[in-house]
Amino acid sequence: xxxxxxxxxxxxxxxxxxxxxxxAASAAxxxxxxxxxxxxxxxxxxxxxxxxxxxxxxxxxxxxxNIPVAVTALSSEDLVNRNIRSIEQVAASVPQFTVARxxxxxxxxxSLRGIGSNFTSIGIEQSVSVNVDGVYYGQGRILNEGLFDxxxxxxxxxxxxxFFGKNSxxxxxxFTTADPGSKxxxxxxxxxxxxxxxxxxxxxxxxxLSETLGARLAVRWSDMSRGYMQNxxxxxxxxxxxxxxxGAQTVYTVPRSTRYGPMEENLNIRGTxxxxxxxxxxxxxxxxxxxxxxxxxxxxxxxxxxxxxxSSQLQPGNECDKxxxxxxxxxxxxxxxxxxxxxxxxxxxxxxxxSYTATATVKYDTDIVxxxxxxxxxxxxxxxxxxxxxxxNANRGTYAGTGTEYEAYSTEFRAQTDLKIPVNFxxxxxxxxxxxxxxxxxxxxxxxxxxxxxxxxxxxPALVPxxxxxxxxxxxxxxxxxxQLLWDIVPxxxxxxxxxxxxxxxxxxxxxxxxxxxxxxVYRMYDPANPLSQFVHHQKFDDFSPxxxxxxxxxxxxxxxxxxxxxxxxxxxxISGLNTVTTTIGDLAFGPExxxxxxxxxxxxxxxxxxxLNLTAFRYDYKDLQVDFFNSAIxxxxxxxxxxxxxxxxxxxxxxxxxxxxGLTLRGALAYTDAxxxxxxxxPCYAGQTPAMGCLAPTAxxxxxxxxxxxxxxxxxxxxxxxxxxxxxTDIGSALKGGLLLNLRYSDxxxxxxxxxxxxxxKSFATLDATLRLGAQNDRWQVALIGKNLTNRYILxxxxxxPSTGSGTGTAAGVPADQYGFPAPPRTVALxxxxxx
Numbered sequence: 001x002x003x004x005x006x007x008x009x010x011x012x013x014x015x016x017x018x019x020x021x022x023x024a025a026s027a028a029x030x031x032x033x034x035x036x037x038x039x040x041x042x043x044x045x046x047x048x049x050x051x052x053x054x055x056x057x058x059x060x061x062x063x064x065x066n067i068p069v070a071v072t073a074l075s076s077e078d079l080v081n082r083n084i085r086s087i088e089q090v091a092a093s094v095p096q097f098t099v100a101r102x103x104x105x106x107x108x109x110x111s112l113r114g115i116g117s118n119f120t121s122i123g124i125e126q127s128v129s130v131n132v133d134g135v136y137y138g139q140g141r142i143l144n145e146g147l148f149d150x151x152x153x154x155x156x157x158x159x160x161x162x163f164f165g166k167n168s169x170x171x172x173x174x175f176t177t178a179d180p181g182s183k184x185x186x187x188x189x190x191x192x193x194x195x196x197x198x199x200x201x202x203x204x205x206x207x208x209l210s211e212t213l214g215a216r217l218a219v220r221w222s223d224m225s226r227g228y229m230q231n232x233x234x235x236x237x238x239x240x241x242x243x244x245x246x247g248a249q250t251v252y253t254v255p256r257s258t259r260y261g262p263m264e265e266n267l268n269i270r271g272t273x274x275x276x277x278x279x280x281x282x283x284x285x286x287x288x289x290x291x292x293x294x295x296x297x298x299x300x301x302x303x304x305x306x307x308x309x310x311s312s313q314l315q316p317g318n319e320c321d322k323x324x325x326x327x328x329x330x331x332x333x334x335x336x337x338x339x340x341x342x343x344x345x346x347x348x349x350x351x352x353x354x355s356y357t358a359t360a361t362v363k364y365d366t367d368i369v370x371x372x373x374x375x376x377x378x379x380x381x382x383x384x385x386x387x388x389x390x391x392x393n394a395n396r397g398t399y400a401g402t403g404t405e406y407e408a409y410s411t412e413f414r415a416q417t418d419l420k421i422p423v424n425f426x427x428x429x430x431x432x433x434x435x436x437x438x439x440x441x442x443x444x445x446x447x448x449x450x451x452x453x454x455x456x457x458x459x460x461p462a463l464v465p466x467x468x469x470x471x472x473x474x475x476x477x478x479x480x481x482x483x484q485l486l487w488d489i490v491p492x493x494x495x496x497x498x499x500x501x502x503x504x505x506x507x508x509x510x511x512x513x514x515x516x517x518x519x520x521x522v523y524r525m526y527d528p529a530n531p532l533s534q535f536v537h538h539q540k541f542d543d544f545s546p547x548x549x550x551x552x553x554x555x556x557x558x559x560x561x562x563x564x565x566x567x568x569x570x571x572x573x574x575i576s577g578l579n580t581v582t583t584t585i586g587d588l589a590f591g592p593e594x595x596x597x598x599x600x601x602x603x604x605x606x607x608x609x610x611x612x613l614n615l616t617a618f619r620y621d622y623k624d625l626q627v628d629f630f631n632s633a634i635x636x637x638x639x640x641x642x643x644x645x646x647x648x649x650x651x652x653x654x655x656x657x658x659x660x661x662x663g664l665t666l667r668g669a670l671a672y673t674d675a676x677x678x679x680x681x682x683x684p685c686y687a688g689q690t691p692a693m694g695c696l697a698p699t700a701x702x703x704x705x706x707x708x709x710x711x712x713x714x715x716x717x718x719x720x721x722x723x724x725x726x727x728x729x730t731d732i733g734s735a736l737k738g739g740l741l742l743n744l745r746y747s748d749x750x751x752x753x754x755x756x757x758x759x760x761x762x763k764s765f766a767t768l769d770a771t772l773r774l775g776a777q778n779d780r781w782q783v784a785l786i787g788k789n790l791t792n793r794y795i796l797x798x799x800x801x802x803p804s805t806g807s808g809t810g811t812a813a814g815v816p817a818d819q820y821g822f823p824a825p826p827r828t829v830a831l832x833x834x835x836x837x
Contacts, residue, residue: 049610049657050665055154056174059134059163059372059414065603068496068549068561070157070616070651072669076150076178081727081741081771083191083786083830085147085220087130087173092767092788092824093743094155095671095721096651097171100752100798101143101822108143109798112157113618113647114675114717115170117569118754120800121628121639122404122438122576123474123508127170127569127593129160133177133286133359135376136165138434139406144353144382145290146268149204149218151176157651158618159567159595161500161545165430165480169567169595169622177286180206180214180274184837191786191832197226198830216272227260228825229300232319233327233392239451240335240465243518249451252332254393257349261328264294264351280366286359294351294384302326303390303802305759305819307688313805313818314445315391320818322794324826329393331385331443331465335454338461341401341441342385349387355380365418372414379407389445389803390820398803399443408434422488426498430480435473438575442468444519445804453518463514468523472510472575479503492553499546506539508573510588524579535573535585541592543568557605562598569593569626574639590639595622612655619648621678625714627754629684642754643679645714663739667725675717680709686757687806688816695810705810712756716797718748718764731777741771752799752821759819765793775834784832792827 053064057071064071072094074084084090087110091099100109100119109116110128117124122139130137137145147153153175160168184207191200200222208214235256241247270288306312306320318327331347344350355378362373385401387393410432417424444467446452454465463469484498511534515525524533549563571591577583597620604613624641653669677683682702685695694707723746729739746766753760768790775782789795799821806817 049608049659050605050612050655055152056176057154057156057163060370060416065557065605065612065614066553066559067603068551068559068563068601070599070601070618072155072157072653074153074155076152079147079150079153080834081739081773081784082743082769083771083784083788083832084153087143087147088824089788090147090153090155090173092745092769093723095669095723095745095747096157096673096718097155098716098797099143100716108141109716110170110173111716112155112171113620113649114673114714115620115622115625115645115647116716117626118628118715119798120576121574122436123572123574123588124590124626124628124639125167125570125572127167127626129164129166129168129172130175131164131172132175132357133376134361134374134412135357135359135378135410136167136432137378138167138408139380139436141353141380141382141404141406144292144380145355146220146266147175148202148220148268149178149216149270151178157616158599158620159545159547159565159597161565161567162482162484162498162547165482165500166478166502166504166543167569169569169593177270177272178204178206178216178218179272179284180208180216182208182214184208186837187834188836189832189834191830193224193828193830195226195826195828196224196228198222198224212275212277214274214276216274218268218270220268221266223265224263227258227262227264227300228324228828229261229302229823230325231257231259231261231328232325233257233329235329236393238329238332238335238393239446240454241446241450241452242456243453243516244455244457247450251451252335254330254332254347257328257330258295261300261326262294262351264292266293267291280364282361282363284359284361284363286357288355288357290353290355292351292353295348300326300328301388301390301820301822303818303820304796304799307759307816307818312391312802313815314389314397314802318391322796322823324794324823327390327392328387329397331393331399335465339401339441339465340462341383341403341439342399342443342465344383344385344401349385351382351384351386353380353382368417368419370416370418372412372416374410374412376410377408379405381405389805390818398445401441403437403439405437406434408432424486426484426486428482430478430482432476432478434476436476436575438470438472440470440576441466442470444468453516455516458514460514466514467516467519468512468578469514470510470512470576470578472508472573474506474508474573474575476504476506476570478570494551494553495549496551497546497548499544502541502543502545502568504541504543504570506541506570506572508535508537508539508575510535510573510575510577510579512579522580524581524583533579535579535588537573537585537589539571539573539589541570543592543594557609559603560601561603562600564596564598565620566596567594571626574628577638587638590626591624591641593622593624593626593641595620597621608659610657610659614651614653616651617649618651619646621646625677629755638684640682640684642677642683642709643681645675645677645680647673647675647714647717649673649675661728663729665727667727668723670720670722672720673717674719675714677709677712677714680712682706683709683755685809686753686755686817687801687809688814689757689809690812690814691810692812693814695814697810707756709756713751715751715754718750720746720748722746732774735777737775737777739771739773741769741773743769745769752796757799757819759816760799760821762796765791765795767791767793767795779836781836782834784834786830786832788828789825790827794826795824796821797824798822
């Protein structure tokens with residue numbers, strides 16, 4: 001039975017919704033004779049005090065206020081004025097959207113409305129899909145791509161299966177890069193960030209080559225020579241003992257590593273050709289390259305909570321605090337010189353990423369059908385060497401050299417009718433083929449006295465210093481058929497109904513070609529005679545994701561909608577795990593994640609288009625939510641389908657451009673999100689969790705120590721979050737203009753790990769970003785001073801048990817593991833100059 005509090009909350013939501021409808025209807029212009037709603041929703045109208053926002057959330061250009069989608073859009077001007085050049089910086093501007101960059105697995109967790117996928121498994125794909133120019137980009141390493149020369153960024157909340165396909169169960173990011181225009185355009189931009197000593201240059205040359213052909217070339221280079229994390233380690237002795245020679249010890253001397261990090265250099269290039277012989281036919285070709293080279297550890301972590309004496313369990317005395325100070329040391333070059341991953345930079349830590357992308361889009365419009373064909377290719381190679389446990393090199397550290405290669409080709413064909421009747425259709429086909437290769441060479445911690453164990457008796461010198469080498473590969477193929485019916489029931493009421501049928505296969509292999517002989521009783525080394533030493537797994541998934549939406553537009557400035565939506569995220573296989581003597585295929589294989597639920601919204605333009613006010617209510621239930629668990633005691637990963645979870649809440653956003661103050665725009669957004677596990681009785685215990693803390697003994701149904709997370713909040717799910725922004729621009733004299741942009745972001749507290757560890761909590765915080773700009777009225781030049789996180793708040797977006805710490809899990813004598821996390825940057829201030837011709 002519903003409780004009194006449930007009834008009160010339901011009644012409060014109903015009253016709030018009804019009140020907003022009444023206010024919006026009374027303030028909007030009286031209804032005029034309506035055209036069918038399937039006509040071009042982006043047709044020009046009175047601009048009023050606010051600029052119109054045109055989005056492609058439904059794969060066609062539409063006014064954001066006229067469509068039944070919860071979408072936030074950032075224009076090219078927004079991105080430049082706020083110096084937003086990464087997905088993480090996009091997230092810092094949007095409530096409910098959080099990005100956590102990590103050191104292992106997929107490398108990132110993109111979370112919307114409290115739903116995401118932790119990054120520790122490379123086999124888990126994101127719950128928030130990333131699409132660039134209509135092409136789906138797999139893998140979290142997309143965070144390494146350069147976000148520059150963009151026409152627009154759209155953040156779509158909630159399941160987006162129909163138009164964005166698999167892996168959009170929580171939402172989608174849609175990036176649209178800039179095209180060449182009808183006039184010649186030359187842009188130069190240079191900047192310097194003072195804290196990290198980052199220098200950056202950006203250039204764009206664009207314009208027509210003929211009456212039918214245009215071209216655009218954009219280049220961006222940056223060099224961060226200091227970074228924002230301070231390295232506390234100082235190098236020194238590095239001991240090894242050779243088990244092939246009775247434990248004979250060698251002591252190397254390792255110089256001090258970089259003092260700050262991440263120190264990185266980036267180069268991004270994109271070229272575009274656009275051929276348009278008529279206004280009905282367009283071919284657009286895009287090609288790009290991204291190159292990232294970090295001269296320090298690519299993904300920096302910091303110990304922030306140590307339960308034993310307040311310092312590292314592996315290295316007592318190392319500090320444990322939230323102050324952007326970490327520990328990392330290089331490896332001895334002579335020891336690892338033969339290893340292609342650990343010795344690539346003579347033992348120094350590094351992170352190299354290079355990608356290539358290509359997109360070909362063909363559009364052809366007829367009087368009754370519009371055709372769109374999008375082809376995409378992407379590939380990347382990422383290699384890095386890192387120290388993953390926040391200790392110095394005094395033989396207590398874990399080192400990993402990792403190589404990942406990814407390649408994918410996709411094609412999508414859509415046909416959208418434009419019939420002059422109340423009924424129209426969309427039909428589409430999609431195909432993607434992908435290949436993911438993974439290799440990791442690991443050195444486990446040694447003892448303080450003897451050092452790391454090596455084996456000089458192995459034939460391959462690259463294996464001598466290693467504890468474990470693991471390799472894996474997944475080949476994927478996806479085919480989808482999707483369609484939508486659009487029916488204008490009456491001129492003011494439209495129903496859309498559609499669905500996406502997906503068939504997917506994944507073929508994975510995983511093995512460990514080398515295990516140090518001291519550990520072969522714990523880990524399985526590949527042996528062709530032992531079928532358990534190599535996992536070969538074929539998976540096939542089939543899904544149908546339907547959705548139905550009803551949209552009512554009683555006036556040109558008011559849109560009300562209700563929708564039922566579903567979504568699907570593919571299952572997979574964790575080729576970045578470890579094969580212990582107890583590991584089974586079931587520990588590394590996981591099933592699909594699905595979602596269904598409801599969403600309702602109101603979109604209004606009020607007071608002669610000087611105010612925009614929107615409200616969205618949502619409730620979605622997730623089944624088999626995918627989560628990955630790092631077992632620090634045995635240093636292995638296990639992937640779970642976490643029963644069920646639910647996210648529900650309210651989102652209110654508005655914008656006001658008062659006519660009495662030209663150049664002033666005020667923006668605000670407030671979100672309430674309640675995201676919890678609703679059924680996860682077999683969740684793993686975190687390291688050191690005792691029975692008194694909720695760690696339960698094995699049972700017949702759950703044959704391992706576990707905890708019940710029913711009712712516990714999911715990761716990265718603040719209850720309250722919001723932004724408040726001010727943008728003001730005014731002329732100064734007859735030739736200059738100045739501007740001020742302020743953006744205040746607030747977040748309630750939230751868990752930064754997915755398994756309810758009470759110490760892994762980011763407290764509530766508020767950050768302030770600001771931009772002060774001065775330039776010419778004709779936009780020929782501009783100087784801007786750009787500050788981010790001016791409140792200098794320490795913000796964690798991910799945390800996990802530190803390797804080889806914690807003990808006694810499930811017993812009364814349990815000792816919790818040290819916790820390390822991945823902090824966002826502190827306060828930064830940049831000076832930027834832009835010139836245009």
